[in-house]
Amino acid sequence: MEFRDKPMENLIRLQEKDICKNARALLLDGESIVGAYKTVRDQVIFTTHRIIMVDMQGVTGTRQQIFVLPYRKVLHFGIQTAGFGDPVQASQLTVCFADGHEAKFGFIGQQELFAVANAISRCIL
Template sequence: MEFRDKPMENLIRLQEKDICKNINALLLEGEQIVGAYKTVRDQVVFTSHRIIMVDMQGVTGTRQQLFVLPYRKVLHYGIQTAGFGDPLQASQLTVCFADGHEAKFGFIGQKDLFQVANAISARIL
């Protein structure tokens, strides 16, 4: 996964017990998980302070590459909601960072999208 090149699409809510153990090891004191999601193999966790993305590699997925994207580096974000007749994954969050890169996340449904957007807003406004 290279978050700069390709959006994470069709994100499905992930139970907290199924979150990658390496993510739990990275959480700071007082940092809370806002939402955890997965694609077929990869995971993304939105916390109260940052976005943590996990690229599961190899046949078994034991090799992992983690990207940590702090909200303090976010300049702005955009939301695209699904319209009538659109596929479920049409809801999308685009996060733009100070270095010019952006990360895109395609959600199934809009409830999770706004929950994550509110967490980002709380840190950047």
């Protein structure tokens, strides 16, 4: 997974108990999880302070590459909602950072999209 090259698509809600332990270990006191999602293997966790992206590698997924993207580095973000007749995977969040890169996340359902967008808004506005 390289967030600079391709979006994380078809994100499905993940139970907190299923978040990889290395990502959970990064949480700070007072930081809470807004939403956790997964692709087939990879995970993305939106907290009250940042985005944690986990790239599961290897056959068993025990090797992990973790990216931490703090909301304080977000310049702006955009959302695209699904329209009538659009495929299920039509809601998208694009987050643009101060260093010029952007991360894209495709959600199944708009409710998840707005929950994450509200969390980011609380931190950058």
